[in-house]
Amino acid sequence: MKTVITFGTFDVFHVGHVKLLKRAAALGDTLIVGVSTDELNYNKKGRYPVYSEADRMQIVNSMRFVNFCFPEASLEKKSEYITYYGADVLVMGDDWEGKFDMFREICEVVYLPRTPSISTTKLIEVISNT
Incomplete structure (x- = not known):
């Protein structure tokens, strides 16, 4: 059994999130997802997510290829x-390329290509400007 773990905010859930999670799940038997807490997101980006932590976790947990998600507080x-969580593989989007290589000592690290032309930040900007 191979366990895969990934992390993200997953705010304004979109097809890029779906594709990343689906590809991550295909790398193992179990997919565990750390969803950034509201506080972590605020400290990291200077704003709270559009959707609450509970809502974002419910959305991620509803994906058939996600086995479990937990709040990432730090x-x-x-x-x-x-x-x-006994992860064998850490998966992140390639916009994080190289930033998680220090974890290669404890698990395999894989960077997957992002879905072109879509990001939560861009979606929020478009919605805000309409």
């Missing part, structure tokens, strides 16, 4: 989360 605890 960026500094990624290695603890990886170890705690």
Whole structure:
């Protein structure tokens, strides 16, 4: 059994999120997803997500290829989360290329290409300007 873990905010859920999670799930038998808490997102981006932490977790958990999701409360605890959940593979979008290589000591690290021309930040900007 191979366990895959990934992390993200998953705000304003879109097809890019679906494709990333589906490709991540295909790399193992179990997919575990860390969903950034509202506070973590605020500290990281200077704004709260559009959707609440509970709503975002419910959306991610509803995907048939996601086995479990949990609230990611701290960026500094990624290695603890990886170890705690027994992850064999860490998957992140390629916009993070190289930034998680330090975890290669405890698991395989895979960067998947993002879906072109779509991002939550761009969607929020478009919605805000209409």
